[in-house]
Amino acid sequence: MLYAGVDIGSTTSKAALVDEDGREVMFASIMTEFNRNASGEKVLQNVLEKAGASIEDVAYTISTGYGRKAFERADKNIPEIIAHAVGTEYVYPGARTIIDIGGQDSKVIELDAGGNVDKFGMNDKCAAGTGRFFEVLTHRLLGVEMEELSDLILKAENPVEISSMCTIFAESEIISHLSQNIPIEDIAAGTGVSIARRIIAQGKAARISFPEPIVFSGGVANNKGIERIFAKLLNKEVHAIEKPQSTAALGAALRARKEHQKA
Incomplete structure (x- = not known):
C-alpha cells in the first residue's frame, strides 16, 4: 500500500x-x-x-x-x-532552520528539537526574494538562463550593490550597472546578495535566530552560488538538500x- x-x-x-x-x-x-x-x-x-x-x-x-x-x-x-x-525532518533529521525559496514565495521556518514548527516568516505578497525575481532580472536583463546563474555567481569578484527590493526599481539599478560595463557575474551576485539579505531580514522579523543545522530547499536551492551567499551572510553552514523541491x-x-x- x-x-x-x-x-x-x-x-x-x-x-x-x-x-x-x-x-x-x-x-x-x-x-x-x-x-x-x-x-x-x-x-x-x-x-x-x-x-x-x-x-x-x-x-x-x-x-x-x-x-x-x-x-x-x-x-x-x-x-x-x-x-x-x-518532509525536511525526514530528509535531514535534526534540522532546526529551513530556508525555502520557491517560484513565487519564500519561507523561513524554525523547528524545535522534535522537528515541529516553532515559528516562521513567509513572503507570498511580492516577487522580491523569490525565484521569479531571479528569473525576471537575470534572464530578461542579463540574458542568462537560471541553470547558468550559479556558475556566474561563483565567479563574481566584486558583487554590486542592489539596494532596491522592488522588482521594477531593481531592474533600473541593473540597467544602470550594465551601462557602466560592470561584469554580469558581479551583477548576478549582487542580485543574489540582495535576495538573501531580504530573506534573512524576513526571518529575523519573525524572531527566528537561524539555529543550526540550516537546510536550504525550494527550486532556488539548486543554485550553489546562493547557498554560499546565505552561508557567508549568516556566518553559518547552510546545507542544500538533494531534490530540494x-x-x-x-x-x-x-x-x-x-x-x-x-x-
Whole structure:
C-alpha cells in the first residue's frame, strides 16, 4: 500500500509516494497548469507511472501548496509550512532552520528539537526574494538562463550593490550597472546578495535566530552560488538538500501515512 503527497505550487506541482514503512518510493515534478486540480491529477499519475503503480495502490492522499484546496482527489489538505517541516525532518533529521525559496514565495521556518514548527516568516505578497525575481532580472536583463546563474555567481569578484527590493526599481539599478560595463557575474551576485539579505531580514522579523543545522530547499536551492551567499551572510553552514523541491510533497505523503494508520 502506498501513500501520496501532492504539492501544487504556483510554478511547479510535485508528488511523492511513501510505503507502509514510511520509506520514500518515488518523486515527480511538472509545471503547474492553469487548472490546479488537473495539475494535481497529472503529477500524481506521473509519479505512479514512475513507480509502476496505479491509483488503486494509494490508500490515502494529502495535498499541500497554493492549489491544495483545488485538488479534489485529496482525502485531506495541510498547510505547506507543516508539510515542509515534516518532509525536511525526514530528509535531514535534526534540522532546526529551513530556508525555502520557491517560484513565487519564500519561507523561513524554525523547528524545535522534535522537528515541529516553532515559528516562521513567509513572503507570498511580492516577487522580491523569490525565484521569479531571479528569473525576471537575470534572464530578461542579463540574458542568462537560471541553470547558468550559479556558475556566474561563483565567479563574481566584486558583487554590486542592489539596494532596491522592488522588482521594477531593481531592474533600473541593473540597467544602470550594465551601462557602466560592470561584469554580469558581479551583477548576478549582487542580485543574489540582495535576495538573501531580504530573506534573512524576513526571518529575523519573525524572531527566528537561524539555529543550526540550516537546510536550504525550494527550486532556488539548486543554485550553489546562493547557498554560499546565505552561508557567508549568516556566518553559518547552510546545507542544500538533494531534490530540494520535494520536501513539501514528501511531508504530505508522510502525513497521509500517519492519518491513514491512525484511522
